[in-house]
Amino acid sequence: MPELSLVAEMDDKIVGHILFSKIQIVGESIYDSLALAPMAVIPEYQMKGLGSKLVARGLYRAKELGFNSVIVLGHKDYYPKFGFQRASKCGIKCPFKVPDEVFMAIELTENALDGESGIVQYSDEFNEVE
Ligand SMILES: CC(C)(COP(=O)(O)OP(=O)(O)OC[C@H]1O[C@@H](n2cnc3c(N)ncnc32)[C@H](O)[C@@H]1OP(=O)(O)O)[C@@H](O)C(=O)NCCC(=O)NCCS
Numbered sequence: 001m002p003e004l005s006l007v008a009e010m011d012d013k014i015v016g017h018i019l020f021s022k023i024q025i026v027g028e029s030i031y032d033s034l035a036l037a038p039m040a041v042i043p044e045y046q047m048k049g050l051g052s053k054l055v056a057r058g059l060y061r062a063k064e065l066g067f068n069s070v071i072v073l074g075h076k077d078y079y080p081k082f083g084f085q086r087a088s089k090c091g092i093k094c095p096f097k098v099p100d101e102v103f104m105a106i107e108l109t110e111n112a113l114d115g116e117s118g119i120v121q122y123s124d125e126f127n128e129v130e
Contacts, residue, residue, distance in 0.1 A: 003065060004034070006058055008041065008050040016041035018054040020062055023071060025092055027118025033105075034062055035122060036072040055082050059108065068112035069105055071120055076101040083107075091117025 001020060008016030018039040025031040036058065041050045059082065062070055071087060072079050073094060084104035087094070090113040094103040107113050 004058060004062060006054055006061070008045075008054055010045055010050070015045040016050045016054055018058050020058055020070065021123060023123070024121045025116055025118040026121050027091075027116070031116045031118070032067070033069045033071055033120075034067050035120070035126075036070050036074070037126075039074075051078075052082075055079075059106065063108040068109045069107050069116070071103070071105050073098060073103050076104075079104050090114075093119045095119055095122065
């Protein structure tokens with residue numbers, strides 16, 4: 001989503017980016033959610049807090065736009081500090097074969113994922129990522 005494509009600028013250049021795209025959680029019902037991906041900070045600018053700011057700002061804006069949850073497939077030790085937990089705890093499954101601990105979800109509003117079990121359906125572009 002263009003509204004959820006954010007950049008980090010330093011020294012008059014873009015040094016980091018985060019994107020969130022719309023997904024659906026398909027179970028007995030279908031729920032709208034967001035996927036956080038991709039995200040990157042160029043190596044010379046890593047470990048300065050930029051990645052954390054991008055995540056925090058992105059989650060804040062996602063909530064402002066009315067989204068209740070975000071899913072991420074990523075580093076298992078990085079995302080929990082923002083409040084992400086294993087998505088499997090909420091019965092949310094990944095369509096790709098990945099270790100359980102790398103597929104995570106966060107509620108942007110209290111209990112947003114209660115009862116929203118199902119399998120995540122990403123847009124087709126994600127199926128082409130290897
Ligand atoms: C992941 C990434 C975006 C973090 O950006 P950053 O600006 O360095 O992040 P921050 O400075 O906000 O945070 C650094 C913290 O994250 C931790 N961290 C960075 N990469 C990590 C990883 N792969 N796994 C676990 N922790 C990681 C650092 O150890 C540091 O921890 P500390 O705050 O406890 O010291 C950056 O390392 C990157 O672009 N990596 C390559 C692309 C990538 O992996 N993207 C994410 C795909 S899920």
